[in-house]
Amino acid sequence: MAVIVPSQSVLLIDDDASIREIVQACLSDLAGWKVKTVASAQEALNWLGSEHPDVILLDILMPGMDAVTFLQRLRASCLTQTIPVILLTVQARWYSPQQLQKLSVIDAIAKPFDPVALPDQIAQALTRSQ
Template identity: 35%
Template sequence: MAKRILIVDDEFEILFLLQRIFEDFAGWQTVTARSSAEGLVKTKIESLDAIVLDVSMPEMDGFQFVEQLQSEPATANIPVVLLTAKVTPSDRQRFAQMNIAGVIAKPFDPITVWQQVAEILQWSS
């Protein structure tokens, strides 16, 4: 059965690009959200194998999203891969403390991003 992945990003172009790549190259089913709030709602109503999440979003950033996700027993164990343009050493420490599955730097390579996600999540292709 195909993996089901939620993509959360406020930039439509990135959301659409990731959706196409994950579906066309990896064969995954995708669910999309344009905000953290919408993404959290979808975690409650969708059956998900993982989440790819932009860190820098208005209203609720990726860190706040992960904190809320992990505070709910039903969603606490969904692995999260973060997309971020800037990663500082203190961010990396915070990611480790929050049990983030992995981080992919923006800009990412559209040809290999699905393979990076699969490797982080240890999904064989």
């Protein structure tokens, strides 16, 4: 069942260029969402200084700043603390609902993912979190 969500702006943080390309294409083409992609958590924090997406898709395994540190910094700022975050990671099945809540993350989507189903998965997570 397709969940209808108004146009979204999405920030994807993933060090894998092919994942960034696939996610951007499917969310832009299939859902009509505006997608910004960055390769690192630090690049995301820099971008978030002036922009505020409706949702952040975050890979857990990245070089440099880890996802937990990124989430701590994101939640420490009054400008970004309420932005919903969804993990997009091969480790998605490792996280219980309690662990996701402790991280202030609304859901985890497993890699590999179905690009056609991804917009609905994000929309459903956003709907459940409201």
